[in-house]
Amino acid sequence: MKEMTARLTQAAPLTMRLFAATVCVNVLSFASPLFVMLILGQYTNTGFDGTLVTFAVGMVLAMALQVGLKQVRTAMAAAVSEAPDERLAAGVADVLTRARMGALWRVPExxxxxxxxxxxxxxxxxxxxxxxxxxxxPFCLAFIAAAWWLSPWVGAVALVGTAALLGQGLAATRAQQRTMREAQREDMTLRGMVESAQRGADTVRLFGGGVFVQERCARQGATVRGLNMAVERMRLGGMNAAMTIPVLARVAVYAVGAKEVVVGNLTVAGLIAANILVSRAFMVVAQFVGTGMRLARGRQALRDIRELSRVPLEAGSGTALREFSGRLSLRDVAFAYPGSSAPLFESLTVSLPPGSVAVVHGPSGAGKTTFARLLTGLVVPTRGDVLADGITLRQLAPAWWRAQVVYVPQEPTFVSGTLRENITLMRPDMDDEAVAEVVRLCGLTALVADLPQRLQTPLTRAGRTLSYGIRRRVALARAVTTQGRLVVMDDPFEGLDEDGVHVVSAVLRDCARQGRTIIVCADAPDVLTDAHVRLDLGRKPEPEIVWAASPGRQRTKEQSA
Structure with missing residues (x-):
C-alpha cells in the first residue's frame, strides 16, 4: 500500500476530488435500500400512486448520478497513476540504455x-x-453499520461474514502468490532450456543431444505444470469460497432477520433493505480481495524493477571537446571481470598519435573484445585510464565520445526498426544521397535492391534474420556514418567472403588516407601487415607491445597478397 499511498499523495489536489467522488458514489449506494423501505413502508400503506412515481423518479436520478460519478471517478483514478507509470517506464528505459555494461551483466537474465x-x-x-x-x-463498514442500525443481530452476521471473506481472501492471495512466484521461476528455467535448444540446434542434432534435451525439458515441464495446477486449484478454491461465504451469510441474514421480524424488532422492508446493504458490503470486500492479488504482483514487480534500478548508470553529461584529433592513450590500464581469479590484462601503457594503426591480437579469450569495448567506454578499467587527447574517458560525455568512434563489434546486433533507421542510428538526419553512398561504400547496394522494401525493410530479432556476413556489412555501414577520428574494429574479417574482405579493406584504406587512428582486434598479428604497433594480449598479465621499426603505409592482408 506504500506505493499507492505515495501516488495518491503526489497528486494531492486530484486525490481530494477523487475522495469526494468516492464518498458521493458510496452514499448514493444507500438509495436502493432506502427506496425499498419507503416503497414497502409508505406506498403499500397509502396506495397513493404519486408517492410511487416520486420515489421511482428519485431512484432513477440517484442511479444516473451514481453512474456518471463512477465514470468521472474512474478517469480521475487513472490520472493518478498516469505520471508515475510513465516515470517508471522512462526510468527502466534509462537504466537499460545507460547502465554500465559490467553491472548490467550481473543482473540475472x-x-x-x-x-x-x-x-x-x-x-x-x-x-x-x-x-x-x-x-x-472502508465504506464496507458503513454498509454494515447501516444494517446494524436496522438490526444488531443482522449487523453482527454481516460483520462475521465479511471478516471471514476478507480473511480467506487475503490468506488465499498470499498462498497463491508464493506458488505463482515459484511457477514463474521454473517457467523461466524451462524457457531458457527451450531457447538454448533452439540456438544450439546444430549441436543437438550433430551430437545426439535430442534425448537429453527432451528428458530435461520434460522434467522441467512437469514441474511447471504441477505448480500451475496448484495455482489453478488455489484460484478455483478461492473463487468457490468467495461465492460460498456470501451465500451462507445471506442465508444467515434472512434466517436471523426473519426471527427479528417475527418478534417485532424488524420490519419486512427493513429485512430486505438490510440484505441489500449486506450484499453491497460483500461486493466491496470481494473487489478489495481481488485487488489484493494485483497489488501483491505489483509489489513483487516493483521490487524487481527497483533491483534493476540500483545498477549504476553511465554519466549523463560530461566534457565534449571542440575537436578530437585521434590521439589515444592508455595509462596503467588493467581490467578484470568481477569474481575472476586473474585480470585479462594489466599495467598496459601505450600512446597512439593521430593516424596510428594498431593491431590488438591474441587467442580466443585473451580479452580482445573487452579491449575494444574498453575503448568505446562500454566498460571501464579496473585500474588506470583511457585518455582521448589527454582527457580521461571518465570525464567525457559518453554520447559525445561514441560519436567520435567508428566501431564495428564482433557480433553486431540491431534495434527493432528499418534497415535505414539502423544504418543512420547515430545520424538520423542523413539525407537519402548520403545514405546511398554509405550503402555503396559497404557493398550493400545489391542486397538492398533485392529487398522488397529496400531500406525500409524491418530488421527483427536483433537482425539475426540476416546472414552473419550481411550483418557485419550493415554494422560497418552503421559505423562509418559517425565519421569519427577513431576506428575500432573487432575481428572485422571474420565470417566474410572475398567480396566482404575487399569492402572492409577498402574502408580501412580510406580511413588510413584520412589520417584516422585505426585499432583492429584479431586473432593473428599480421591482419594488417604494416601496422605501426601490435599489442599481444596473449601475454599475461602484462601485454607485449611491439612498435614497427619504420612505420610505412598501412596495408591489409588483401593488399599484401
Missing part, C-alpha cells in the same frame, strides 16, 4: 527479460480499478 511483464503488472496493480476498490473498502 531472467529479470532483464521479464521487465516488460513487470511494468504491465505494476500498471494493473495501480490501475483505476485497483485504486477505486481500495478507496471503496
Amino acid at each position: 531472467a529479470l532483464r527479460r521479464s521487465i516488460p511483464a513487470h511494468l504491465d503488472a505494476v500498471r494493473k496493480a495501480y490501475s483505476a480499478t485497483s485504486i477505486t476498490s481500495v478507496l471503496d473498502a
Whole structure:
C-alpha cells in the first residue's frame, strides 16, 4: 500500500476530488435500500400512486448520478497513476540504455527479460480499478453499520461474514502468490532450456543431444505444470469460497432477520433493505480481495524493477571537446571481470598519435573484445585510464565520445526498426544521397535492391534474420556514418567472403588516407601487415607491445597478397 499511498499523495489536489467522488458514489449506494423501505413502508400503506412515481423518479436520478460519478471517478483514478507509470517506464528505459555494461551483466537474465511483464503488472496493480476498490473498502463498514442500525443481530452476521471473506481472501492471495512466484521461476528455467535448444540446434542434432534435451525439458515441464495446477486449484478454491461465504451469510441474514421480524424488532422492508446493504458490503470486500492479488504482483514487480534500478548508470553529461584529433592513450590500464581469479590484462601503457594503426591480437579469450569495448567506454578499467587527447574517458560525455568512434563489434546486433533507421542510428538526419553512398561504400547496394522494401525493410530479432556476413556489412555501414577520428574494429574479417574482405579493406584504406587512428582486434598479428604497433594480449598479465621499426603505409592482408 506504500506505493499507492505515495501516488495518491503526489497528486494531492486530484486525490481530494477523487475522495469526494468516492464518498458521493458510496452514499448514493444507500438509495436502493432506502427506496425499498419507503416503497414497502409508505406506498403499500397509502396506495397513493404519486408517492410511487416520486420515489421511482428519485431512484432513477440517484442511479444516473451514481453512474456518471463512477465514470468521472474512474478517469480521475487513472490520472493518478498516469505520471508515475510513465516515470517508471522512462526510468527502466534509462537504466537499460545507460547502465554500465559490467553491472548490467550481473543482473540475472531472467529479470532483464521479464521487465516488460513487470511494468504491465505494476500498471494493473495501480490501475483505476485497483485504486477505486481500495478507496471503496472502508465504506464496507458503513454498509454494515447501516444494517446494524436496522438490526444488531443482522449487523453482527454481516460483520462475521465479511471478516471471514476478507480473511480467506487475503490468506488465499498470499498462498497463491508464493506458488505463482515459484511457477514463474521454473517457467523461466524451462524457457531458457527451450531457447538454448533452439540456438544450439546444430549441436543437438550433430551430437545426439535430442534425448537429453527432451528428458530435461520434460522434467522441467512437469514441474511447471504441477505448480500451475496448484495455482489453478488455489484460484478455483478461492473463487468457490468467495461465492460460498456470501451465500451462507445471506442465508444467515434472512434466517436471523426473519426471527427479528417475527418478534417485532424488524420490519419486512427493513429485512430486505438490510440484505441489500449486506450484499453491497460483500461486493466491496470481494473487489478489495481481488485487488489484493494485483497489488501483491505489483509489489513483487516493483521490487524487481527497483533491483534493476540500483545498477549504476553511465554519466549523463560530461566534457565534449571542440575537436578530437585521434590521439589515444592508455595509462596503467588493467581490467578484470568481477569474481575472476586473474585480470585479462594489466599495467598496459601505450600512446597512439593521430593516424596510428594498431593491431590488438591474441587467442580466443585473451580479452580482445573487452579491449575494444574498453575503448568505446562500454566498460571501464579496473585500474588506470583511457585518455582521448589527454582527457580521461571518465570525464567525457559518453554520447559525445561514441560519436567520435567508428566501431564495428564482433557480433553486431540491431534495434527493432528499418534497415535505414539502423544504418543512420547515430545520424538520423542523413539525407537519402548520403545514405546511398554509405550503402555503396559497404557493398550493400545489391542486397538492398533485392529487398522488397529496400531500406525500409524491418530488421527483427536483433537482425539475426540476416546472414552473419550481411550483418557485419550493415554494422560497418552503421559505423562509418559517425565519421569519427577513431576506428575500432573487432575481428572485422571474420565470417566474410572475398567480396566482404575487399569492402572492409577498402574502408580501412580510406580511413588510413584520412589520417584516422585505426585499432583492429584479431586473432593473428599480421591482419594488417604494416601496422605501426601490435599489442599481444596473449601475454599475461602484462601485454607485449611491439612498435614497427619504420612505420610505412598501412596495408591489409588483401593488399599484401
